[in-house]
Amino acid sequence: MTEPLVMARALVKRFGNFVAVDHIDFDVLPGEAFGFLGPNGAGKSSTMRMIGATSPRSGGELRVLGVEPDDYGPQVRARLGVVPQEDNLDTELSVSDNLYVYGRYFGIPRRQLRQRVAELLDFAQLAERAGDRVNDLSGGMKRRLTIARSLVNQPELLLLDEPTTGLDPQARHLLWDRLHRLKRSGVTLLVTTHYMEEAEQLCDRLVVMDRGRIAAMGSPRQLIERYVSREVVELRFDDEEAPAMASLVNGLAPHTEALADRLLLYTEDGDLTAQAVARRGLKPTNVLVRRASLEDVFLRLTGRQLVD
Template sequence: MSTPVITAQNLAKSYRVKGKPDFVAVDGLSFEVTAGESFGLLGPNGAGKSTTMKMVGAVSSRTGGSLSILGLDPDRYGPEIRSRLGVVPQQDNLDAELNARENLYIYGRYFGLPGKVCRERAEELLSFAQLEDKATAKVDQLSGGMKRRLTIARALINEPRILLLDEPTTGLDPQARHVLWDRLFRLKEQGTTLVLTTHYMDEAEQLCDRLVVVDKGRIMAEGSPATLIREHSSREVLEVRFGSDRNEQVAPQLAGIGDRVEVLPDRILIYADDGEAALERIHALGLEPVTSLVRRSSLEDVFLRLTGRSLVE
């Protein structure tokens, strides 16, 4: 087992609110991330993901528990830790006055790297990000996917041991997302430790070796995507629609079919090991759904079961 590069024990963060009890954003998180691992933080808005990332990134102090990054306490050794991290923020913050190559070069100089080293790494990273032909293009001339790849390339200029990615593909089209996934997978193959937050469950399944599902500042579940699906869902899910005005009427007749039945406004979900067999049982009851779909259970099913389907503002 590799030595952990991140260790959190009962990590907590709260904020003072005038006239009110302290707001607890992170409430006793404990986890470890090993070298070369791709680790995910999943959770709804307000779950404490970004706050945790800020503490791991040594830009926000904790109010409780312990935290070690590369063997150092971020509250005491913030600059040393930050020099070994790469950070990809949720929103691209590239310098619009500079072209792609200059963005990389100048950022490298912030780390105190010699000009020659910055130039060499800038060319290597432009190639890695598939942006060689956009080296002299200003940021405003780049597409969303190109800007995202450039932001990731910039985060690698100091050859970080850990790369923190906050919602790395938000707002990108499917093609751009897959190109970015490929770049991140290559980094993982090279031994870079990845820590990411994402709202895309398919992204978490593709990129994460292991992840934690966080809600209201606490860990709800932890494990590999396959383990979480196995522990918290069924092998398959049958989706049937009888019409929005009939779903609730029909639902009681489906009790006992599969492991669990969930009634939504537009459809009914039946969690079962064999979705086709569950559909046959529905037909045997004399019920004819308007539409039916059998699919494999996904991380999204796990996520919604653990954190709920209602919106939290």
């Protein structure tokens, strides 16, 4: 039997009267990439900080690497890698000093650490910038450095809070590639994101979080199959508001959602539904048939869009 690396039961985090995390249960298994998908304020980062042993829980049970993070913070963090939402690099230090100083926090002996720093610079593709100050790096480079730094202690479990927020697509793909490599090498990943594409790219299993609660749990494919249909037809209208058009598509699809600017028709066969729309005489300015995504799952579960 494999013991979960992280186990949460009825986990709660309160700040005063505000309940940031509201009785959530989940297990993270060794070797998997586990995701928390949800909009800003859903409680993802609070959950991450409790797992990362930098924020005490307010209630419920939490075990990380087999122990209580509140009681064994330093011991837990010695075996974790943490990539926080905002880069916590030492901006006035050089790229290699950032890795070196951080490694010294873990008590890694000098000689061994120097070798490790060289490996990590290669991994992050920053070897040529080793002597530069962090301030002079691009956003993507800083992010890669933050991730490289979190690996200095060869962690069993890597916590990534919004790893690619604010990065351009190219930088994002490069980062995903690095994370896939880590996963292949056996590191367990815990990722929060509000990008469904990222969740689909990286995660074996994920939970959808909304207002501190877990709305659903499963693999990206399972969630799509369970909560939405295989395909989606998006209808955009020019003048009229989409919600006013909602009644006109009644019966064309098992489920529809009306957003401010478009209608979404959830269906097993997008082309057939699109033809039915045309037969009904509707004239949307744009018709798009696509595969359903986690964005649709989120919309279905919460009635709201993930990214506004």
